[in-house]
Amino acid sequence: MADQSAPQDGAAKAWSGRFSEPVSDLVKRYTASVFFDNRMAAQDIRGSLAHARMLARQGIIGAQDLADIERGMAQIAGEIERVEFAWNLDDEDVHLNIEKRLTALVGDAGKRLHTGRSRNDQVATDIRLWLRDAIDTVLGLIREFQLAVLDLAEHHAATPLPGFTHLQVAQPVTFGHHLMAYFEMTRRDAERFADCRTRVNRLPLGSAALAGTTFPIDREFVAAQLGFDEVCFNSLDAVSDRDFAIEFCAASALLMTHLSRLSEELILWMSPRVGFIDLADRFCTGSS
Structure with a gap:
């Protein structure tokens, strides 16, 4: 082998x-x-x-x-x-x-x-373990963000805020209601990461180079030791699959799109022409 x-x-x-x-x-x-x-x-x-x-x-x-x-x-x-x-x-x-x-x-x-193993199934296993840890970290950070948003939204549940379309004043809302839009965005983000995690959490180790091994290994034991939900069923697919990594990148891109959207709104809200909020200098930088 x-x-x-x-x-x-x-x-x-x-x-x-x-x-x-x-x-x-x-x-x-x-x-x-x-x-x-x-x-x-x-x-x-x-x-x-x-x-x-x-x-x-x-x-x-x-x-x-x-x-x-x-x-x-x-x-x-x-x-x-x-x-x-x-x-x-x-x-x-x-x-x-x-x-x-x-x-x-x-x-x-x-x-x-x-x-009984190859670098092929070893690296596939390492990547899945690393991404699983990364997903768990991201889900924890999303939860912290959501708790902060909920706390601020509750505090400003009745604080009036103009709603805009294309930077034109449209309809009145509240600051709390506006903040909760980001709670909903990140809730979908969390769902995507959790869904991706189910496909990440499958063990490829034991597939060896591409066709398995003749040694009497116990893949289910290794899966249980490492906290995987199940083993990958096809050895060729197990060592070549990186779908789960692309899913992680896609979920990350959407999360960063939502956070970028919030960041841009903060920039707009603290500009002199709008003046809705004030950010401490320690969280700001120069334009260049």
Whole structure:
């Protein structure tokens, strides 16, 4: 099964067996992702630990290997948190950087961690974990925003405000009623993120490179360990699907459109010709 064993020691790439000369530095810089995908380090470690516990539970690796992997990963997580971890361009991405450091710390146990998986299903899992965390953070922030809007709208439920069409005074409303329009917009935003989360929260790990693995793995156990609702059912789709990421981007774009709309209204409302509100200088900048 392709790409299911750990890379060999030394400077050679994991895939470099058939190449006759080293990769140029220009190509390394162009193809490496480590300096932006290292933001997924915590998710990569979580996924690897769940995978290791499953391998031990299935008897594929020994208890001592698992203990060594857990010890090594704890040290790596600490190094990353303290900004002491040395990210290496030659190791291409977050996954190989962490795996190489783990192997340096715990030896062959680090190599055996990659049994029954590929970077293909590993990166797909990391992205889903990262996006799930991001969605949960965004939903929390939306909730905080809505509570602030509700509080302000209740306070100004009877404060008159002209309603405009194309910057022309149209009908009277209240400031509270106007604010609640943004509550409704962000309620739809929250619904979109929650709906996206249901498709994000499916486990691709266990699909290996693209066709599964012959090792007797337990994908449902890993899914439960990582809090996934279910596993991805087709291995080819599991390693190639990024629909959920596009959905996240679309939901984010709509949320930012609504927040941009509010920001523009605040700019209009505090302009000298309108003067509905006053913003403290600490929240303002110059026009350029």
